[in-house]
Amino acid sequence: MSEKYDVIVVGAGNAGLVAAATTAKNGLKTLLLEKHNLPGGCATSFRRGRFEFEPSLHELASVGDKEHPDTVYKIFDNLGATVDWRYEHNTFRAIVKGCDGYDVTLQAGIDPFCDAMEAAVPGCRASVHRLFEYYPKVTDALAYITRMKGKPNGLVMITKHADFMKIASHSVEDVMKSLGIPEKARNIINTYWGYLGVPTDELNCMHFLNMLYSYVVHGAAMPYKRSHELSLSLAKVILDAGGEIRYNSEATEFLYDGNGAVCGVVANGETLFAKEVISNVIPHNVFNMSDPKNIPETDLKLANARTFGISVSTIYLGLDCSMEELGIHDYTVFVMTDANPRKQYDDRKNKSLYIVNCLNKVIPDSSPEGTCTMFFTMPTFGCDVPKDLKPEDYKKYKNRLAEEYIEDYEKLMGIDMRSHIEEISIATPVTFARYLGTPEGTIYGYALSGWDNILGRISCEKDEYTIKGLSFCGGHAFRGDGYSSAYVTGDTIGHRVVNSIKGGN
Amino acid sequence: MKQNLRSLSRFDFLKMIPTRKAKIAEAPARAIPSTDSYKPNELANALHPKCQHLIVSEITEREKDVKSYSLTPDMARGTEKLAYFSAGQYLSVALEMGSVKLTRPYSISSSPRESLSGRYELTVKRVDNGLASQYILDNWKVGTEVLASAPHGEFTYEPLRDARQIVGLAGGSGITPFVSLAKAIADGCEDANLTLIYGSMTEKEIIFRNELENLAAKCSRFKLVNVLCDEKVDGCEKGFITAELIRKYAPASGDYSIFVCGPQVMYDFVDKEIEKLGLRKKFIRHELFGEYRYPEKNDDYPKDAVGKKFKLTITICGEKKTVECDANVTLLNAIEHNGIAAPTNCRSGVCGWCHSRLVSGNVYVPKEVDGRRMADLQYGYVHPCSTFPLSDVEIDVPPFRL
Numbered sequence: 001m002s003e004k005y006d007v008i009v010v011g012a013g014n015a016g017l018v019a020a021a022t023t024a025k026n027g028l029k030t031l032l033l034e035k036h037n038l039p040g041g042c043a044t045s046f047r048r049g050r051f052e053f054e055p056s057l058h059e060l061a062s063v064g065d066k067e068h069p070d071t072v073y074k075i076f077d078n079l080g081a082t083v084d085w086r087y088e089h090n091t092f093r094a095i096v097k098g099c100d101g102y103d104v105t106l107q108a109g110i111d112p113f114c115d116a117m118e119a120a121v122p123g124c125r126a127s128v129h130r131l132f133e134y135y136p137k138v139t140d141a142l143a144y145i146t147r148m149k150g151k152p153n154g155l156v157m158i159t160k161h162a163d164f165m166k167i168a169s170h171s172v173e174d175v176m177k178s179l180g181i182p183e184k185a186r187n188i189i190n191t192y193w194g195y196l197g198v199p200t201d202e203l204n205c206m207h208f209l210n211m212l213y214s215y216v217v218h219g220a221a222m223p224y225k226r227s228h229e230l231s232l233s234l235a236k237v238i239l240d241a242g243g244e245i246r247y248n249s250e251a252t253e254f255l256y257d258g259n260g261a262v263c264g265v266v267a268n269g270e271t272l273f274a275k276e277v278i279s280n281v282i283p284h285n286v287f288n289m290s291d292p293k294n295i296p297e298t299d300l301k302l303a304n305a306r307t308f309g310i311s312v313s314t315i316y317l318g319l320d321c322s323m324e325e326l327g328i329h330d331y332t333v334f335v336m337t338d339a340n341p342r343k344q345y346d347d348r349k350n351k352s353l354y355i356v357n358c359l360n361k362v363i364p365d366s367s368p369e370g371t372c373t374m375f376f377t378m379p380t381f382g383c384d385v386p387k388d389l390k391p392e393d394y395k396k397y398k399n400r401l402a403e404e405y406i407e408d409y410e411k412l413m414g415i416d417m418r419s420h421i422e423e424i425s426i427a428t429p430v431t432f433a434r435y436l437g438t439p440e441g442t443i444y445g446y447a448l449s450g451w452d453n454i455l456g457r458i459s460c461e462k463d464e465y466t467i468k469g470l471s472f473c474g475g476h477a478f479r480g481d482g483y484s485s486a487y488v489t490g491d492t493i494g495h496r497v498v499n500s501i502k503g504g505n
Numbered sequence: 506m507k508q509n510l511r512s513l514s515r516f517d518f519l520k521m522i523p524t525r526k527a528k529i530a531e532a533p534a535r536a537i538p539s540t541d542s543y544k545p546n547e548l549a550n551a552l553h554p555k556c557q558h559l560i561v562s563e564i565t566e567r568e569k570d571v572k573s574y575s576l577t578p579d580m581a582r583g584t585e586k587l588a589y590f591s592a593g594q595y596l597s598v599a600l601e602m603g604s605v606k607l608t609r610p611y612s613i614s615s616s617p618r619e620s621l622s623g624r625y626e627l628t629v630k631r632v633d634n635g636l637a638s639q640y641i642l643d644n645w646k647v648g649t650e651v652l653a654s655a656p657h658g659e660f661t662y663e664p665l666r667d668a669r670q671i672v673g674l675a676g677g678s679g680i681t682p683f684v685s686l687a688k689a690i691a692d693g694c695e696d697a698n699l700t701l702i703y704g705s706m707t708e709k710e711i712i713f714r715n716e717l718e719n720l721a722a723k724c725s726r727f728k729l730v731n732v733l734c735d736e737k738v739d740g741c742e743k744g745f746i747t748a749e750l751i752r753k754y755a756p757a758s759g760d761y762s763i764f765v766c767g768p769q770v771m772y773d774f775v776d777k778e779i780e781k782l783g784l785r786k787k788f789i790r791h792e793l794f795g796e797y798r799y800p801e802k803n804d805d806y807p808k809d810a811v812g813k814k815f816k817l818t819i820t821i822c823g824e825k826k827t828v829e830c831d832a833n834v835t836l837l838n839a840i841e842h843n844g845i846a847a848p849t850n851c852r853s854g855v856c857g858w859c860h861s862r863l864v865s866g867n868v869y870v871p872k873e874v875d876g877r878r879m880a881d882l883q884y885g886y887v888h889p890c891s892t893f894p895l896s897d898v899e900i901d902v903p904p905f906r907l
Contacts, residue, residue: 394552431549456522
């Protein structure tokens with residue numbers, strides 16, 4: 001036995017960092033292993049010339065501020081991690097092209113949001129507001145279910161939480177229709193589906209409502225120094241608490257004891273033992289690093305039953321003109337060819353939906369004076385990458401993709417970006433497969449579609465993840481994807497492991 | 506009428522978990538497919554292998570103290586195919602010389618197309634005090650095993666960013682990425698035009714002269730201008746690469762991108778000349794700065810550190826070692842010269858591969874080679890390849906990875 005830790009966390013993504021910070025801060029001897037030379041996974045930054053780009057974060061939900069701290073703010077605050085938050089007060093601008101199209105900008109805050117909706121779709125205000133009114137009912141019910149450790153009393157549910165039962169078991173579209181929200185208003189609000197990767201006729205309404213509310217109530221927050229600031233602030237907590245972080249240290253094998261419990265990992269050829277292992281790595285990869293005889297049938301079937309979540313293609317532009325000179329006024333713009341989320345999803349290879357962000361709107365000095373950055377995001381699945389694409393044609397493929405989207409946006413906005421491109425970087429699911437190592441380059445773990453929704457994941461977690469000594473956190477875990485969900489799973493799993501070890505179980 | 510959720514059944518809620526359980530129950534209990542079997546992962550592995558095991562298959566003696574090495578995949582050690590690259594990229598080569606372990610980035614001097622048939626070419630010129638170049642020139646033979654990184658680097662033609670007309674400014678061994686680019690233009694891998702202005706001291710020091718002249722003769726998109734500073738020869742310009750000379754060969758429209766690669770003395774001179782052309786920053790691309798030397802010549806360098814020796818304590822995976830580091834030696838060089846392998850690629854401060862945590866001490870990072878991220882400055886991280894000690898220093902370095 002070379003070394004014994006209380007906890008080994010595999011993967012320093014958002015969830016892994018919070019999990020390791022939580023266990024280290026609670027006095028557990030913690031080792032965090034990361035295969036890259038930087039922490040963060042998606043939450044990082046990269047430099048090209050005089051620009052430092054945000055690679056993945058569009059808007060961090062559930063932050064709030066000192067006076068009104070929301071979940072993410074509290075997680076960082078409790079750990080003692082400091083972040084210089086900057087806020088954006090518009091939620092988004094949605095542009096649907098064509099004669100039936102629209103161009104709507106929505107503000108944060110429930111009332112301003114509803115007012116803007118009313119202006120865009122006269123008569124919809126009351127029904128939209130009603131949607132938000134259900135949010136407290138959802139949180140009450142979830143708190144009750146959590147208190148009951150996932151085994152709520154049926155009678156209490158039916159008498160007290162009937163609305164929750166309806167919202168939690170229907171799609172966004174079903175719930176919105178029943179509330180009488182007109183189609184156009186639904187489409188505008190549901191622009192957000194792109195952040196969850198599942199179109200709203202399939203997306204569970206409870207989950208969507210949580211996300212919608214968290215964006216609308218406080219607006220979105222961004223770290224001043226890109227996501228790298230988030231990750232380094234958490235790394236500092238781990239180190240200050242006596243935890244150890246090893247970069248360039250990819251776990252290559254998960255080790256099991258005679259009773260089928262995980263007891264350690266192999267990284268860089270070194271065998272490392274721990275009482276508990278927390279994996280920020282997706283179960284698919286963990287199972288591929290495990291002796292198959294140790295994978296229980298239930299866990300294996302769950303993995304096989306699931307489909308991978310969405311990935312993205314992205315374009316990062318460093319421009320040698322300011323956003324004002326360019327003629328850009330918004331932080332987040334969604335561009336769509338059809339107002340309907342399902343159509344956007346099905347037709348995604350034809351520029352049916354893309355998101356354009358200009359960070360200078362939120363953080364004016366996020367690039368040198370007289371410059372700005374633009375960040376395009378196109379929802380893409382790993383399986384959308386052409387099967388016959390050869391390595392030698394990949395760069396041309398990327399450039400063609402970028403050129404099409406840049407031209408499309410230039411035409412739409414009547415601006416010239418092309419002649420100002422000082423730096424450019426283009427990523428596809430191949431890039432995310434490279435950096436994250438996930439199957440198909442998924443950034444969202446498992447799709448939250450249909451049956452594999454959040455409530456099912458939370459309710460069934462104990463029955464479905466049966467390997468002792470091993471817990472999972474991250475976008476693939478019980479809370480689904482997105483930075484805030486990842487932080488929540490890291491926090492939950494971190495505390496669970498602290499209790500398990502300190503409780504002597 | 507106020508609409509509510511009346512039209513929805515609450516009993517659907519009761520079906521949620523049974524539906525989930527049924528879905529999982531009907532799934533097969535088969536083994537999970539290998540991650541490498543998915544298309545994006547397969548492409549990622551092909552383009553960015555963790556390392557490449559190569560073997561020297563042929564050596565071409567070029568001008569004095571210059572050799573080109575053909576490298577082919579070493580299948581016996583697990584490399585079946587070479588990673589494709591863009592003209593202008595480099596390989597970081599791992600070298601072990603007695604107790605010294607280090608890496609060096611060398612631009613690939615062959616066309617990307619040749620990598621498809623299993624060949625990279627690296628061209629090495631002997632540099633005074635150049636530990637690595639001397640070692641390679643004296644030791645690499647046909648059959649030598651070489652451990653190299655995947656192709657890296659940003660000194661590439663980007664059609665969405667650069668003008669299609671490139672004016673290349675090369676000095677000495679800085680010719681290598683341009684040889685690759687010229688070949689890539691000639692064989693159709695790149696859709697650009699290159700006018701290459703190549704500065705050498707004397708005629709006999711011009712590297713790749715025949716190859717480049719032959720390429721220029723058969724490819725109208727590539728033009729070559731040799732510039733000699735130490736002698737006057739017919740067919741070559743005499744002098745230095747000045748703004749005037751660039752203007753003479755660049756398009757009068759001003760619609761071109763300048764790519765520069767050469768030794769630091771060349772940058773010192775040429776950068777001032779380029780400035781006179783009044784081009785926007787986006788049209789000027791620099792190759793890596795290279796190992797930074799003589800930090801004490803900078804105005805912002807604290808003069809009281811000159812000539813001092815400091816203690817450098819390195820922690821890798823919990824193991825500590827203390828070595829000496831002169832004030833004018835980068836932390837990375839001090840680490841490597843003490844037989845410790847550290848992660849590094851560009852050795853010019855920009856790629857961040859050597860990203861390490863400064864535990865204690867004061868350091869100096871010349872601003873030309875400060876490629877750190879903003880949060881790195883706040884949280885005390887450095888790139889040891891471009892960092893000099895100003896006091897005793899302790900750093901936490903990740904283990905070696907190519």
